Amino acid sequence: MVSRTHKILASVAVAGFIAGCASKPPNVQSISSSANPTAEIEKTEAMINEARSKQIDVLSPENFTDATKALDKAKQKKDKDKPNAEILEQVAYSRAWLNEANTRAEIARTSMHQITDAREGAMKAGAPKLYPKEWEKAGKDLEKITVAIEKGNLSPADKRGEEIVSRYRDLELKSVTKAYLGTAKDNLDTAKKAGADKSAPKSFGMAAMKYENAEKLIKADPRNAPVIARASQDATRESQHLMEVTRKVNAGNSEELVLMAERQQRTISNLRSEYSSTEQELQTVQSEAERQRMELEKQQTLLNRAQALRSQLKPNEAEVFTENGKLMVRLKGLQFPTAQSNLGPKNQALLKKVEGALAGVTPKKVIIEGHTDNVGSAEANRILSEKRAQSVENFLVSQGTLPAEKVESVGMGYDNPVGNNNTAAGRAQNRRIDLVIETE
Known part of the structure; x- marks a missing residue:
């Protein structure tokens, strides 16, 4: 008996059929004559391709065919340079037929949900190519x-729906099985023809069990790809092992002897792997120890150079320390009056002493950082600090000890104070020069 829902769907479908019998599609939406025919054709073609991907060509074949035919007519008219109105009329017809196809497909989809699901499953499983x-x-x-x-x-649909569903489900199962277990099945069949079920029963039984296990998982849920893939890989690997055992048995060995030799080989491989792992770990430890040794040597060399510098400069002249792998020389005795960058005689005398001390540490690069107190604006202090650093750079380079390409001066402004800017003494400390020395 036809259900009430089916009667409603049938009445809607009949109305659509009557409309479909007309010379042109129902509910045609005209397209403005100012529209670009090429753009409208491309847009409609994209709509048709999208509909095909949703199986509209299967669920509403007649309307879908009419839509493609109308679009083909539009293309032909365009190729023949027909008026835009004629081209756009066919494009409008194509879209109207496509709308009808979508409507009818929705009715079909409602009536045949199981059929479309089964067909989609078989299609994704590769049935069109495999069977x-x-x-x-x-x-x-x-x-x-x-x-x-x-x-x-x-x-x-009511009478043959279940039959169609069953056929597509069967195609899906067969396709998934063939795609995932085809190699394992071929190997098992070949091995059996070679008599492996009798000459190598253990290996044959294991391969057959793995195959049956994967087959059961496919039958339980052919769409559970991750689980099926793992089981199928296991089955294929075991079937390949069976082929290897069969070849050795047919060459005159017993299955027991072949399997024993494999176990011994695995033991040897495991021992080699363990030895290799231990050797790699030892090399890693040795490499780390060597790296630490070299780092310590580098640090010690840096400390020795710092001490060498420190021994040539008085505590009130400079503070020498190491930071981030570099020598730091804070020129405490180098003082600048507020807002000035000129080097006085006292500053020049100290810089000559510093220059002599630097010669003993073979600097690779010297960055001269100028710093100020916080009196004045940030920009003014940055410029002032840069001028002070530049004054020191010019003096050191002029003496010939440091080549110009190894020296760089930068102005740090008042961003890195070492003293309290709220006191006169602190501000004096902040008006300073720091040498950042990278050694060879």
């Missing part, structure tokens, strides 16, 4: 049902 004849036959039978639905007749 082309069966796929084509099922498609023809499905088309008869969808055409009937399109014309308002749901009876074929």
Whole structure:
């Protein structure tokens, strides 16, 4: 008995069929004559391709075909340089037929949800390529049902729906099995023909068990790809092992001897792997120890150079320390009056002493940092600090000890104080020069 829902769907489908019999599609939405024919054709073609990806060509084949035909006519008219109005009329027809196809497909989809789901599963499993004849036959039978639905007749779907679902489900199972277990099945069949079920029963039994386990998982849920993939890989690997054992047995060995030799080989491989791992760990430890030794030597060399500098400069002249792998010389005795950058005689005398001390540490690079107190604006202090650093750079380079390419001066402004800017003594400390020395 046809249900009330089916009667409603049938009445809607019949109305659509009557409209479909007209010379032109129903509900045509005209396109403005100012529209670009090429753009409208491309847009409609994209709509048709999207509909095809949603199986509209299967669920509403007649309307879908009319839509593609109308679009082809539009392309032909465009190629023949027909008026835009004629081209756009066919594009409008194509879209109207496509709308009808979408409407009828929704009706078909409602009536045949299980069929479309089964077909989609078989298609994703690769049935069209793996079993082309069966796929084509099922498609023809499905088309008869969808055409009937399109014309308002749901009876074929009610009568043959379960049969079509079953055929597509079977195709899905067969396709998944062949795709995932094809190699394992071929290996098992080849091994059996070679008598492996009798000459190598342990290996044959293990390979057959792995295959059956994967097959059961596919039958339980052919769409659980991760689980099926793992089980199938296991089955394929075991079938390849069976082929290798069969080859050795047929060469005159017993299966027991072959399997024993494999166990011994695995033991040897494991021991080699453990030895290799231990050797790599030892090399890693040695490399780390060597790195630490070199780092300590580097640090000690840096400390020795700092001490050498410190021994040539008085505590009130400079503070020498190491920081981030570099020598730091804070010129405490180098004082600048507020807002000035000129080097006085006392400053020049100290810089000559510093220059002599630097010669003993072979500097690779010397960055001269100028610093100020916080009196005045940030920009003014940055410029002032840069001028002070530049004054020191000019003096040191002029003496010839430091080549110009090894010296760089930068102005730090008042961003890095070492004294309290709220006191006169602190501000004096902040008006300073720091030498950052990178050694060879």
